[in-house]
Each structure stands twice: as C-alpha cells, then as structure tokens.
Amino acid sequence: MSSAVSPLAPKSYPELPEVGGVRFATAQAGIKYAGRTDVLMMLFDAGADVAGVFTRSRCPSAAVDWCRDSLKGGRARALLVNSGNANAFTGRKGKEATELSARLAAAAAGCAPGEVFLASTGVIGEPLPAERFSGVVDRLAGAATAGSWQEAARAIMTTDTYPKAVSRRVKVGDTDVVLNGIAKGAGMIAPDMATMLSFLVTDAAISAPALQALLSGTVGDTFNAITIDGDTSTSDTVLLFATGAAGGARIESADDPRLADFKVALGDLMRELAQMIVKDGEGARKFVEITVTGAESDASARRIGFSIANSPLVKTAVAGEDANWGRIVMAVGKAGEPADRDRLAIWFGDVRVAVDGERDADYSEAAASAVMREEFIPVRVDLGLGEGRSTVWTCDLTKEYVAINGDYRS
Missing domain, CATH: 3.60.70.12 (L-amino peptidase D-ALA esterase/amidase)
Structure with a gap:
C-alpha cells in the first residue's frame, strides 16, 4: 500500500448507512x-x-x-x-x-x-x-x-x-x-x-x-x-x-x-x-475519459477506446501534459477496427485538435495544453462512420507506477 494518497482521491470519506441483514x-x-x-x-x-x-x-x-x-x-x-x-x-x-x-x-x-x-x-x-x-x-x-x-x-x-x-x-x-x-x-x-x-x-x-x-x-x-x-x-x-x-x-x-x-x-x-x-491507479495523477463516437458499432467503438486507453504512448503523453494528438491517431489506426483517416476528428476537452484527417485549422497549442494540465481530461474521437459509441476510463502512466511495481513483492 502506497504511503501517499492519490491526488485524485475523494476529499472526504462519509460513513455509509447500515444494510439490514449483514x-x-x-x-x-x-x-x-x-x-x-x-x-x-x-x-x-x-x-x-x-x-x-x-x-x-x-x-x-x-x-x-x-x-x-x-x-x-x-x-x-x-x-x-x-x-x-x-x-x-x-x-x-x-x-x-x-x-x-x-x-x-x-x-x-x-x-x-x-x-x-x-x-x-x-x-x-x-x-x-x-x-x-x-x-x-x-x-x-x-x-x-x-x-x-x-x-x-x-x-x-x-x-x-x-x-x-x-x-x-x-x-x-x-x-x-x-x-x-x-x-x-x-x-x-x-x-x-x-x-x-x-x-x-x-x-x-x-x-x-x-x-x-x-x-x-x-x-x-x-x-x-x-x-x-x-x-x-x-x-x-x-x-x-x-x-x-x-x-x-x-x-x-x-x-x-x-x-x-x-x-x-x-x-x-x-x-x-x-x-x-x-x-487510484498506481502512480496516477490524471483521470482520463475517452469517448469514441461515429463508429460502425458500439463494440467497434469500445475496442478503439481501449486501444487509446491502453497505449503507453498516449498515457505517458497525458502524464507529461503533452497535447500529442498524433498518439491518438496512432491508437485509432492500430485498433484493427473500421476507420477512415480523412473523416477522423479529435477533441481534448472542448478543443478540437484535428478534423477531416488533419490538424484543425484553428488549432491552438496553448488551449490544448491547458486541458492537459487539468486533473480530469476528457478525450473524444469521432470516426464519422456510423452510430456506434462507447466510453472508457483510464489514467496516466507515471514513473511512480514503475516504482510501485518494480518492488511490489519486497
């Protein structure tokens, strides 16, 4: 058990009511x-x-x-x-x-x-x-x-x-x-x-x-x-x-x-x-919500969402507060699910960073970076192919995760 409480922990821990029979x-x-x-x-x-x-x-x-x-x-x-x-x-x-x-x-x-x-x-x-x-x-x-x-x-x-x-x-x-x-x-x-x-x-x-x-x-x-x-x-x-x-x-x-x-x-x-x-992810400092829309099916959206959420490159970019949307593109492309590069759009928070297969013409590095500095980071990807959608949750990948797991048994 880590000695430091996650910065994403609740601010208080209210007692729960009794449940009859237990x-x-x-x-x-x-x-x-x-x-x-x-x-x-x-x-x-x-x-x-x-x-x-x-x-x-x-x-x-x-x-x-x-x-x-x-x-x-x-x-x-x-x-x-x-x-x-x-x-x-x-x-x-x-x-x-x-x-x-x-x-x-x-x-x-x-x-x-x-x-x-x-x-x-x-x-x-x-x-x-x-x-x-x-x-x-x-x-x-x-x-x-x-x-x-x-x-x-x-x-x-x-x-x-x-x-x-x-x-x-x-x-x-x-x-x-x-x-x-x-x-x-x-x-x-x-x-x-x-x-x-x-x-x-x-x-x-x-x-x-x-x-x-x-x-x-x-x-x-x-x-x-x-x-x-x-x-x-x-x-x-x-x-x-x-x-x-x-x-x-x-x-x-x-x-x-x-x-x-x-x-x-x-x-x-x-x-x-x-x-x-x-x-409370080991070493976590950021909570990330990934919503995939416009997929051919909900199942396809889910697999793409997890391709993003499980990518070490995406997670380390989040840890470094780097608005590296290219890593999102990579994770979508490797998922093995239907996707059209030229219909893809990506948002960090309310900031659209890419659309129609390229960087948004109004892209602001400062605005995107401001989103990445927050503890809660919503990411949305729209594939432009259908009605499928899914939301998954993950956290960043930090040096502390490696430290915790490097000596877990000791």
Whole structure:
C-alpha cells in the first residue's frame, strides 16, 4: 500500500448507512502486512441471495474457482476476504487453502462450507497460509456488527491509497432499500472483470437469478469499461448480495418493473466505484475519459477506446501534459477496427485538435495544453462512420507506477 494518497482521491470519506441483514468485522491476520487489517468477514445470519462475475483470465485464483462453484447454490451465509496474498497459481496448496478457509469460516458462521464465499488479493504464486485464519474467524464472527463500511473497504486494500465505499438509497416497488458497495484495485486493472474486488450488499428481496441478470448486465459499462495498465488480474471478483431484510415482496425476475430504479442505482454505484479505482491507479495523477463516437458499432467503438486507453504512448503523453494528438491517431489506426483517416476528428476537452484527417485549422497549442494540465481530461474521437459509441476510463502512466511495481513483492 502506497504511503501517499492519490491526488485524485475523494476529499472526504462519509460513513455509509447500515444494510439490514449483514454484519461484518475486520482483523489483522499477518497474511503479508504488519500493523494493518488484512481480513474482512461478512455474515448474513439469515442468508442472502448472491450473484457474481469473475475474471476471464485462463489462470484464475483458487478463490475464484471456489466462488464459481459456490455460486451454483445461489445462497450465501458468509464472505471471507484477505489482502496481501492472491492464492493464485498455487496448485494443490491453493485448493487446500480455500477448503480450509471455507471450513473455518463455516464453523464460525454456523453454516455449510458451500455457503461461504472467498476472495483473495495480493501477490501471485505465494501459498496462502490459511491456518492463520484459525481463531481469527471466530473472533470476527463474535465481533461482527453493522459497523463501518469504510473500515471494511480499508481491510481489502493492497496498493490502493484510499478506501472505496459508495452507497445508494432507492425504492423497489413501495419498499425503501439501501445498496452499499466497496471495492479495491489500483494495479493489474483491465477489462474482463477489470487485482480488482468489489462486494455489493442490498437489503432488497431479490432472487439469485434476478441478481445475476442485473449484475451481468451492468458490469460491461462499469467495471469492464476501465483500464489502468491493460493487465487482467487472476483474482477479479464482484459479488452482489441481497439479504431481503428491508421486506416487501420478493422479486424473481430482473425484468420486473419494480426494479427500474434499482437498476439505475446499481449502474450508478458500480460506475462510481469503477472510476474510483481508476483514480487510484498506481502512480496516477490524471483521470482520463475517452469517448469514441461515429463508429460502425458500439463494440467497434469500445475496442478503439481501449486501444487509446491502453497505449503507453498516449498515457505517458497525458502524464507529461503533452497535447500529442498524433498518439491518438496512432491508437485509432492500430485498433484493427473500421476507420477512415480523412473523416477522423479529435477533441481534448472542448478543443478540437484535428478534423477531416488533419490538424484543425484553428488549432491552438496553448488551449490544448491547458486541458492537459487539468486533473480530469476528457478525450473524444469521432470516426464519422456510423452510430456506434462507447466510453472508457483510464489514467496516466507515471514513473511512480514503475516504482510501485518494480518492488511490489519486497
């Protein structure tokens, strides 16, 4: 965890409201870090419906494998998260560590191991010392309260510089419900479940199949629309729990009109958490929003957007506050998507820097450079080919990113 807080961090960290039906606690288990919390346990005493989306990496962590299997039951009684060790690429030892973790958590929660969900984040390739959870989970279960979501967010941090916690209040039918979410991530962040974890909890009464449809339908334009370094983690996990504690009729279908406002709130919350992750990108000093319009399709626009967002040359130009729009042209051209050089237009903020395949006749280096000096830099590219559009978010690439990752394991 970096000692310096990102300049893009929130100015304050308000406490989130309680969510009925969930209790949690944090502890220091000494997994990797000394003198800081590194374990989070959530308890759903009456059970909760659960949905999840996970990394598309072909080298997933043992915890991801465990959650995918547990998700088949659709119900959760406990969530156990550790930071400092990803329990990924750990072979048979990794599988044994998840089984032991789940057994210990299940005994503490009074449930079956299959009702326990696990997440691990941190160093890849190091066996997880799950035996350190022995006793710790019992203390966590005994101490769990409806307490501080900010502390829960802090317990799952690795190289993050600040906790990420967001809340929404909304109606589901005639019932007032709360939706809270926490997330961690600062490096190894790219789409396909852009080492990112997020846990969302609502007191609404929504079935697991409906939750799954809501989550799967929302992740594309939120957590899968961000990139810090183009690297997809082995551990990416997003879990959405619904305790039903708010009461009201249980909703069985994601198409139920009573979920209209909840869908919007879920999208807003996930988008805010995703953007907080980008703003905490390792070494980041600039938050960049890239909007591609005029593409032949939304999918084509998205691929072009990520070609720009993942370009080291674009990202280093942003870091250097250099209005080098030629690098945008390069990234569009290399994307392998339909594009016409002579129809291309590019904006930095409100400043159009290129149009019709050449530099704008009214181009002002001073005006473009002024945009690049801001912390928030909107970039727009119009291809002039169709109606496809997409927006993705990224950050700059600085010397600090290299420093953080050069000694990450030390």
